[in-house]
Amino acid sequence: MARLSPANVGIAEEIISRYPRPKSALIPLLHLAQEQDGYIADDAMEHLAELVGITPAEVLGTCSFYEMFKREPVGQYLVNVCTNISCLLVGGEELLHHLEQRLGIHAGSTTPDGVFTLEDVECIAACTEAPCLQVNYRYHHQVTPEAADALLDDLRAGRRATEIPKHGVLARVRQQIPAEQRAGNAVPGQSEEPVWLRTAAAGNGDGGQGS
Amino acid sequence: MISDAPKVVSSRWDREDAHTLQGYLDSGGYQGLRTALQRTPQQVHDEVKAASLLGRGGAGFPAGTKWGFCPPGVWPRYVVVNGDESEPGTYKDRILMERDPHQLIEGVLIACYAIGAAQAFLYVRGEMALAQERIAQALNDAYAAGYLGRDILGSGFSVDIVLHWGAGAYIVGEETALIESLEGNRGMPRLKPPFFPAAKGLYLQPTVVNNVETLANLPWILTNGGAAFAEMGAESSRGTRLFAVSGHVQRPGVYEVEFGTTTFRDLIEAPVYGGGLRPGRTLKAFIPGGASAPWFYEEHLDLPLEAGAVGAAGSMLGSGAVVVMDDSTDAVKACWRVVRFFARESCGKCTPCREGTTWLEQILRRIIDGHGRPEDIGLLLDVSDNISPGINWPPRQTTICPLGPSAVSPIASAIVRFKDEFEAYCGGSAELPVEIKGKAYIPKPSATSEVAGV
Numbered sequence A: 001m002a003r004l005s006p007a008n009v010g011i012a013e014e015i016i017s018r019y020p021r022p023k024s025a026l027i028p029l030l031h032l033a034q035e036q037d038g039y040i041a042d043d044a045m046e047h048l049a050e051l052v053g054i055t056p057a058e059v060l061g062t063c064s065f066y067e068m069f070k071r072e073p074v075g076q077y078l079v080n081v082c083t084n085i086s087c088l089l090v091g092g093e094e095l096l097h098h099l100e101q102r103l104g105i106h107a108g109s110t111t112p113d114g115v116f117t118l119e120d121v122e123c124i125a126a127c128t129e130a131p132c133l134q135v136n137y138r139y140h141h142q143v144t145p146e147a148a149d150a151l152l153d154d155l156r157a158g159r160r161a162t163e164i165p166k167h168g169v170l171a172r173v174r175q176q177i178p179a180e181q182r183a184g185n186a187v188p189g190q191s192e193e194p195v196w197l198r199t200a201a202a203g204n205g206d207g208g209q210g211s
Numbered sequence B: 001m002i003s004d005a006p007k008v009v010s011s012r013w014d015r016e017d018a019h020t021l022q023g024y025l026d027s028g029g030y031q032g033l034r035t036a037l038q039r040t041p042q043q044v045h046d047e048v049k050a051a052s053l054l055g056r057g058g059a060g061f062p063a064g065t066k067w068g069f070c071p072p073g074v075w076p077r078y079v080v081v082n083g084d085e086s087e088p089g090t091y092k093d094r095i096l097m098e099r100d101p102h103q104l105i106e107g108v109l110i111a112c113y114a115i116g117a118a119q120a121f122l123y124v125r126g127e128m129a130l131a132q133e134r135i136a137q138a139l140n141d142a143y144a145a146g147y148l149g150r151d152i153l154g155s156g157f158s159v160d161i162v163l164h165w166g167a168g169a170y171i172v173g174e175e176t177a178l179i180e181s182l183e184g185n186r187g188m189p190r191l192k193p194p195f196f197p198a199a200k201g202l203y204l205q206p207t208v209v210n211n212v213e214t215l216a217n218l219p220w221i222l223t224n225g226g227a228a229f230a231e232m233g234a235e236s237s238r239g240t241r242l243f244a245v246s247g248h249v250q251r252p253g254v255y256e257v258e259f260g261t262t263t264f265r266d267l268i269e270a271p272v273y274g275g276g277l278r279p280g281r282t283l284k285a286f287i288p289g290g291a292s293a294p295w296f297y298e299e300h301l302d303l304p305l306e307a308g309a310v311g312a313a314g315s316m317l318g319s320g321a322v323v324v325m326d327d328s329t330d331a332v333k334a335c336w337r338v339v340r341f342f343a344r345e346s347c348g349k350c351t352p353c354r355e356g357t358t359w360l361e362q363i364l365r366r367i368i369d370g371h372g373r374p375e376d377i378g379l380l381l382d383v384s385d386n387i388s389p390g391i392n393w394p395p396r397q398t399t400i401c402p403l404g405p406s407a408v409s410p411i412a413s414a415i416v417r418f419k420d421e422f423e424a425y426c427g428g429s430a431e432l433p434v435e436i437k438g439k440a441y442i443p444k445p446s447a448t449s450e451v452a453g454v
Ligand SMILES: Cc1cc2nc3c(=O)[nH]c(=O)nc-3n(C[C@H](O)[C@H](O)[C@H](O)COP(=O)(O)O)c2cc1C
Pocket: B054, B055, B056, B057, B058, B059, B060, B061, B063, B082, B083, B084, B085, B086, B087, B170, B171, B172, B173, B174, B175, B176, B209, B210, B211, B212, B214, B215, B401, B402, B403
């Protein structure tokens, strides 16, 4: 585990090709590595460095800035409980404490069986649905302690496996740009005024340049 | 007043299939793009200017004016969509992306056509898996149907929209940090000037960064006209806007309301909006525009939802997040929680922000844990005064971006208004060492006697 599989290298190359500069693909590629392994291994970062044409240290520099990238394995299910202001007001902290007790761990750690990692997170943009949590970045709104218990039971028993994929998998639909329909990258130093601006200016004689 | 203004961006929210191409087309989708393509880019730009559409990401800058800042003759230009929504209390861009992704795509296309952008990047917050999935599907369907890519609808207009997603960092919502992140770097803001995105943005090329909700307005504006949009609203705030009403109300929700004619009282109390406080409760404070905004109180309830009026009263509409706190709220704790957010999310580039927010959080934590000293209250203000001298609104900026100074507003709001609660925690009365200038930082009116928290 760790370097990208040949299938994932194919996906990685496709992603890189969408950007005017390869390094722009780095965050999506780190997600791809995390999707493959559940976390970001050192070997994966070295591989990404090769693919993008930068040093492994530069990959680490970016990777270590972002909270979602885990450099050590986490639980199969990452449970993120929001305790920010809107959630705090209606029981977010109580929900977090309930889950800490129920799982027997503190926020920021993983259950000994490796099934759950619990985190105390900042606002996840579900403030009117407070208190709320995410499991592997899938939302659960207005969560009561009873609902949270039922959710944990379901997850442990594998009853939510189709709805909530393993940690690391985000969107299950990938963007595909068919080659024949592609407008192409706008590369600095290689681009001129777009054709539709030129024709508009010529056709109307108003010198419109879209600015 | 509850206006009967049409729904501009939320019209499809009760359609089950609004996120599909068919559902979108069945409800008038891609008409705005067709209209735009029959006009010149300049005419489209003028229509958006006529609408007086203000940016919905927080700063409220007019979109049409911003587009005009791209220096002429410099190519390529880019459009970057800010879908990083993470300001505490803010919930609207995620709904727009999940429930009506084509409306956003159509808006991005209209912007690209007007500006002459040959490529667009749609940056979705990393934690929003469903939004990413819905947008990926919508983009794939739009390509297949000829709405995207090369020679769109046979018009000669060509642009790719690339779906990009983040990985967990609030600061990446700041536009120059977003661009750094899109270049594959740590999401740390750039200094403005010189790095105003319109002049030197992505790859140092002219780049228009707009918020999701801002762009989602464009299909309606093109279909119905900028003038029709500008007829709604009041003063400088035109059209409608999404507000997320959360906290201690009976009907928390995301509501599209007409700017300027609706008041905070309507939004919080009307049965079709917030539905009022829980029975037996009174209002303690509310945050009018996201965690960075100074708090408002009872006396501000009748202010209209209008940028100018709210600004003149010393706060901002910001990201459209109204967080309501009733009399059961512990003001010190609420203040601590908001400040902890800034401390956690500081990118660490500027000393006043990195050190200041960290110390503020630790002092507040000490107070809540029962180890506060009376002089800690003054200390909090002293540190705040170092982060943003003068404790004013808008805050003076000593840092590269506004994040650091934003942490001062909850502190000044809570201490000035609820000094008694801080003193109760700290076991003694406090002298405030610095003068506090912001207009919304106002003490409790002495006439209103306190209703004891139950
Ligand atoms: C600390 C900070 C965080 C921000 N977060 C966001 C955000 O999550 N979403 C957003 O659209 N704008 C955010 N902004 C504002 C952006 O910098 C930028 O002004 C906005 O995306 C421009 O779009 P608009 O003109 O359409 O509003 C943030 C600004 C700052 C200083």
